[in-house]
Amino acid sequence: MSPRTAVVERRTNESEVRVALNLDGTGESKITTGVGFYDHMLTSLAKHSLIDLEISTIGDVEIDAHHSVEDTAIVLGQAFAKAVGNKAGIRRFGDATVPLDEALAQAVVDLAGRPYVVCSGEPAGQAYAQLGGDGVAYSGSLTQHVFESFATNAGITLHLRLLAGRDPHHIVEAQFKALARALRAAVELDPRIAGVVPSTKGSL
Helix, strand or coil: CCCCCCEEEEECCCCCEEEEEEEECCCEEEEEECCHHHHHHHHHHHHHHEEEEEEEEECCCHHHHHHHHHHHHHHHHHHHHHCCCCCCCCCCCEEEEEEEEEEEHHHEEHHHHHHHCCEEEECHHHHEEECCCCCCEEECCCHHHHHHHHHHHHHHHHHHHHHHHHCCCHHHHHHHHHHHHHHHHHHCCCCCCCCCCCCCCCCC
């Protein structure tokens, strides 16, 4: 089996992003985006998906976190799509429901090459929550933007539902962990369809 790895770099006037990704890893990560809370979420994504990630982002965080967060998600999606290749032998679908204390999130993915994102269930105030320590704040509104940017560039259909939650940190972390576990299931190789693309069309 060929290594399912990718390295993607992207430079704009707003950011410089480099992502190295290994779908068949052990969840190791080295992540620096300039936004501490986002680093924490991406580290969790790597750990629970078993996807090795190296991410380096230099962005205009003196303005705010938006460009760095969005551009990182774009490049992460592009690297994921490149690494998964023609999708031969993968399970394709993944579904995970993950709790974090009072928060409960469900993610369902289809690696069909048809980008579509539905996010629901966040409390109204979640979008205005400011998360992080003394560094650059991560706004709760960015989470849906991350998932949209990642899934669009990765070619993933993603349904993400927050089923319960009160604490803004717990909500975001449960969402990232649910996505991680769903991706872990979807990219797993199924020995019963080795070398076969899981689609009646013959391609994804």
